[in-house]
Amino acid sequence: MLNEIRNLIIQLLKSSADDYEIEELKNCKEDTKLYNGLGGCLDSLALVSLVSDLEALLSEKFGKDIILADEKMMSSRNSPFKDVNSLAEYIVQKIEE
Numbered sequence: 001m002l003n004e005i006r007n008l009i010i011q012l013l014k015s016s017a018d019d020y021e022i023e024e025l026k027n028c029k030e031d032t033k034l035y036n037g038l039g040g041c042l043d044s045l046a047l048v049s050l051v052s053d054l055e056a057l058l059s060e061k062f063g064k065d066i067i068l069a070d071e072k073m074m075s076s077r078n079s080p081f082k083d084v085n086s087l088a089e090y091i092v093q094k095i096e097e
Contacts, residue, residue, distance in 0.1 A: 006088040035081040
């Protein structure tokens with residue numbers, strides 16, 4: 001399941017690269033840094049858009065409503081929005097809850 005979710009995130013980022021106007025997302029991989037507050041390439045608006053799109057895709061794919069962002073996660077030192085892999089691992093945990 002982890003690889004499936006990781007690939008879903010990567011495909012979503014690649015398809016959204018032009019919308020976000022972030023060239024490096026066209027070649028993103030599992031270690032691509034996400035949120036710029038954590039050294040990544042997405043600003044807060046792009047992160048909110050990604051989270052919203054992911055929540056909709058995950059709900060459709062797994063038939064379960066999953067909330068990915070909350071205040072605690074955004075300020076956490078171990079934020080799941082650090083990179084693609086950490087986000088995929090976080091999503092797997094949320095699905096298994």
